[in-house]
Amino acid sequence: MREVYLDNYAASPLPPEVREAMLPFLGERFGNPSSLHGRGDAAREAVEEAREKVASLIEADPSEIIFTSNGTEANNLAIKGLAAGSRRKGKHVVISAVEHFSVLHAARTLEKQGYELDLVPVDEHGRIEIEELRSLIREDTVLVSVMLANGEVGTIQPVAEAAALAAEKGIPFHTDAVAAAAHIPIDVGKLGVQALSLSSDLLYGPQGVGALWVKKGVRLIPMLDGGVQEGGRRGGTENVAGIVGMGKAAELAKERMGERSAHLADLRDALIRGLTSRVEHLELTGHPRDRLPWNASFVVEFIEGEGMLLFLDQRGVAVSSGSACTSRALKGSHVLAAMGIPPEKAQGSILFSFGPQNSKEDVDYVLEVFPPIVERLRQMSPLYAKYLKERG
Amino acid sequence: MREVYLDNYAASPLPPEVREAMLPFLGERFGNPSSLHGRGDAAREAVEEAREKVASLIEADPSEIIFTSNGTEANNLAIKGLAAGSRRKGKHVVISAVEHFSVLHAARTLEKQGYELDLVPVDEHGRIEIEELRSLIREDTVLVSVMLANGEVGTIQPVAEAAALAAEKGIPFHTDAVAAAAHIPIDVGKLGVQALSLSSDLLYGPQGVGALWVKKGVRLIPMLDGGVQEGGRRGGTENVAGIVGMGKAAELAKERMGERSAHLADLRDALIRGLTSRVEHLELTGHPRDRLPWNASFVVEFIEGEGMLLFLDQRGVAVSSGSACTSRALKGSHVLAAMGIPPEKAQGSILFSFGPQNSKEDVDYVLEVFPPIVERLRQMSPLYAKYLKERG
Numbered sequence: 129m130r131e132v133y134l135d136n137y138a139a140s141p142l143p144p145e146v147r148e149a150m151l152p153f154l155g156e157r158f159g160n161p162s163s164l165h166g167r168g169d170a171a172r173e174a175v176e177e178a179r180e181k182v183a184s185l186i187e188a189d190p191s192e193i194i195f196t197s198n199g200t201e202a203n204n205l206a207i208k209g210l211a212a213g214s215r216r217k218g219k220h221v222v223i224s225a226v227e228h229f230s231v232l233h234a235a236r237t238l239e240k241q242g243y244e245l246d247l248v249p250v251d252e253h254g255r256i257e258i259e260e261l262r263s264l265i266r267e268d269t270v271l272v273s274v275m276l277a278n279g280e281v282g283t284i285q286p287v288a289e290a291a292a293l294a295a296e297k298g299i300p301f302h303t304d305a306v307a308a309a310a311h312i313p314i315d316v317g318k319l320g321v322q323a324l325s326l327s328s329d330l331l332y333g334p335q336g337v338g339a340l341w342v343k344k345g346v347r348l349i350p351m352l353d354g355g356v357q358e359g360g361r362r363g364g365t366e367n368v369a370g371i372v373g374m375g376k377a378a379e380l381a382k383e384r385m386g387e388r389s390a391h392l393a394d395l396r397d398a399l400i401r402g403l404t405s406r407v408e409h410l411e412l413t414g415h416p417r418d419r420l421p422w423n424a425s426f427v428v429e430f431i432e433g434e435g436m437l438l439f440l441d442q443r444g445v446a447v448s449s450g451s452a453c454t455s456r457a458l459k460g461s462h463v464l465a466a467m468g469i470p471p472e473k474a475q476g477s478i479l480f481s482f483g484p485q486n487s488k489e490d491v492d493y494v495l496e497v498f499p500p501i502v503e504r505l506r507q508m509s510p511l512y513a514k515y516l517k518e519r520g
Numbered sequence: 521m522r523e524v525y526l527d528n529y530a531a532s533p534l535p536p537e538v539r540e541a542m543l544p545f546l547g548e549r550f551g552n553p554s555s556l557h558g559r560g561d562a563a564r565e566a567v568e569e570a571r572e573k574v575a576s577l578i579e580a581d582p583s584e585i586i587f588t589s590n591g592t593e594a595n596n597l598a599i600k601g602l603a604a605g606s607r608r609k610g611k612h613v614v615i616s617a618v619e620h621f622s623v624l625h626a627a628r629t630l631e632k633q634g635y636e637l638d639l640v641p642v643d644e645h646g647r648i649e650i651e652e653l654r655s656l657i658r659e660d661t662v663l664v665s666v667m668l669a670n671g672e673v674g675t676i677q678p679v680a681e682a683a684a685l686a687a688e689k690g691i692p693f694h695t696d697a698v699a700a701a702a703h704i705p706i707d708v709g710k711l712g713v714q715a716l717s718l719s720s721d722l723l724y725g726p727q728g729v730g731a732l733w734v735k736k737g738v739r740l741i742p743m744l745d746g747g748v749q750e751g752g753r754r755g756g757t758e759n760v761a762g763i764v765g766m767g768k769a770a771e772l773a774k775e776r777m778g779e780r781s782a783h784l785a786d787l788r789d790a791l792i793r794g795l796t797s798r799v800e801h802l803e804l805t806g807h808p809r810d811r812l813p814w815n816a817s818f819v820v821e822f823i824e825g826e827g828m829l830l831f832l833d834q835r836g837v838a839v840s841s842g843s844a845c846t847s848r849a850l851k852g853s854h855v856l857a858a859m860g861i862p863p864e865k866a867q868g869s870i871l872f873s874f875g876p877q878n879s880k881e882d883v884d885y886v887l888e889v890f891p892p893i894v895e896r897l898r899q900m901s902p903l904y905a906k907y908l909k910e911r912g
Contacts, residue, residue, distance in 0.1 A: 133559065135555055135557065138554065138560070139551050139552035139559075139563070141548075142547070147546055150546065154726065156533075158532065159531050160527070160530035160727075163527055164833075164841070165527065165833040165839070166838070167525065167531075168527075168530070168838075171531070197588075197593070197756065198589075198756040198759075203746070204743070204744050204745060204755075228746070230747075233745035327757075329757060334546065334761065335759045335762075336728050336758075336762045352593055352596050353592075353628070354592040354622035355621055355622075363622055363625070364589065364592030365531075365591075365727055366727065367589070367726075367762070368727055369726065370727075370759070437556050437557060441556075441557040441558055446555065448556065
């Protein structure tokens with residue numbers, strides 16, 4: 129059976145160049161960057177080279193990059209660490225209503241600690257209402273966080289505009305760029321943000337590594353106390369092989385962004401066109417134009433996302449119903465809810481996330497197998513029977 | 521030039537079996553354990569199999585293992601998460617004076633948050649004074665943490681005895697087993713502890729992975745909010761390859777513990793005997809008998825640790841002056857200070873940490889090159905000149 133992997137938002141194959149860059153550090157080049165001998169120096173140089181590559185991807189200074197263990201840690205460190213760093217100025221935080229759980233739940237933890245939290249609402253395409261953000265910013269606001277793009281529905285946010293609002297009041301602005309960084313050119317200076325999160329695996333690098341960029345001069349309270357690694361901002365022995373892999377992935381992301389994004393957007397658009405013309409009661413979610421090139425997300429009425437996933441899996445097609453971090457929580461998506469999609473419709477959500485290894489043949493295969501699956505699930509759906517009956 | 525690597529406490533080569541276990545997950549077996557399809561299932565099964573192996577090493581239940589990004593994160597999660605979990609009962613924490621920075625500094629962070637912190641003193645061998653611990657435990661104590669063994673000087677602590685004191689008062693007891701776990705048989709039930717930290721790299725597994733074991737029923741507040749990974753106790757996409765590597769390393773640690781420890785203790789004892797008989801004004805630090813089999817730590821009077829490191833590095837021998845996490849902090853060791861070793865003596869500390877790949881020839885080489893290095897450094901030392909003059 130053909131294997132068509134379209135769950136690249138959850139995990140993706142390592143490009144051979146990334147794997148090759150990592151392997152020596154799982155072998156003869158092992159070492160601890162803190163060690164004061166030749167082997168330690170070599171490990172430290174490898175980490176610093178990776179730091180330069182990650183910084184270069186977002187046009188930042190390498191000294192401002194803190195390596196973490198994933199995007200979730202980067203987001204937690206940003207939200208909790210920046211809020212704690214400005215504690216004396218106030219206890220009010222503003223984030224968008226469609227943030228990843230690692231931002232949303234970190235902010236909820238702040239709420240339990242006595243902070244006030246406001247969520248910026250989004251329109252039907254998942255874009256933040258910029259005037260709402262303006263009205264939510266207060267004198268005691270110490271942090272604003274709006275993601276660069278949403279991985280679940282692909283919508284790209286007007287971050288530069290949002291950051292300018294925070295800058296007017298001198299409030300640190302964080303953006304979660306995890307879903308976007310490999311596909312949208314980023315210049316932290318031009319964006320006007322003070323902190324930005326990255327995850328290696330979403331750059332087509334290894335799992336288990338991430339990074340937080342924090343602009344020089346912005347106060348951040350560390351989460352992991354220990355040694356003086358990462359300039360004292362994140363203790364613990366570095367994951368050298370993983371960091372080297374993330375560095376290589378960042379380098380490739382910069383080099384290949386144009387080519388990759390064009391290829392992904394072609395596949396995405398072919399799937400969107402093909403499915404909307406072949407499947408009734410199917411709607412694209414997220415912004416129709418300002419969206420990540422790899423993201424084709426839909427809601428399919430009258431059936432459940434999990435049923436589609438399982439039937440597609442049986443035909444060799446791997447997809448998800450949204451964020452992998454929420455899939456096992458078995459809850460409705462807060463992103464779709466924020467976009468005004470009612471729960472009965474949101475339960476039929478499905479996300480096809482493309483990677484550079486995918487091809488036009490993968491799209492063709494999905495266009496062949498998916499419509500009959502929807503048809504079959506609809507025949508078993510009491511909701512659909514009810515709809516047909518009501519329509520008469 | 522011969523390369524003799526004796527800094528295994530900082531980093532160690534991956535056994536081929538560990539590397540082989542990891543590689544498929546950096547290749548064709550990539551996947552996200554949260555994904556609801558075959559590839560996700562395979563990744564999840566691999567993580568759960570690793571969890572069983574890690575649990576087995578310490579005779580724990582797999583459901584009680586939380587994978588982290590290293591030992592530092594495990595220790596931070598234990599200290600901060602357990603203290604926060606018992607916040608309503610009190611705000612007093614007791615740790616030993618010789619804990620790793622990741623425990624000590626995490627506890628210092630609690631102090632800044634309004635907790636009271638007491639340090640249990642140690643004797644000249646670095647062993648905690650058990651009666652002092654008894655007197656420090658109060659009605660409002662919410663956490664006691666004493667490491668299983670100290671990596672810097674090798675001393676094994678009387679943890680079962682210490683944990684029994686905490687148990688009398690129903691206080692959660694955490695032990696940092698990072699330096700010990702590959703070499704001392706551990707049964708968490710028999711130890712009578714409620715939480716235990718591990719680091720993959722000190723099990724001869726990959727960097728970038730660790731684990732915290734927390735006994736069922738003990739309340740822990742997570743540090744990384746996000747998805748429902750690790751039973752909701754640690755959000756973020758798992759480092760699948762790293763976790764698999766840690767699992768394999770734990771399995772090997774259990775299988776080979778007796779053989780490895782005997783081999784390491786032979787090398788350690790040969791080096792201790794050889795150096796104490798060949799080098800004047802050299803003293804073993806830590807406990808003479810109850811010590812980790814891989815640890816040979818000394819202070820050498822009148823000279824500095826860093827000088828010895830650099831000269832040894834020139835002869836192909838890699839060692840450290842103590843904990844890698846403190847080496848770049850350029851501060852005197854808090855462990856040696858707690859043992860009553862004066863700063864002028866402690867500055868001459870040196871740690872030879874053996875790994876399974878080391879041989880008797882490595883010891884012989886050190887015994888050949890080290891005494892002349894000490895001799896040469898002494899000739900340059902104003903402290904030694906002063907000593908000779910005073911001795912007359």
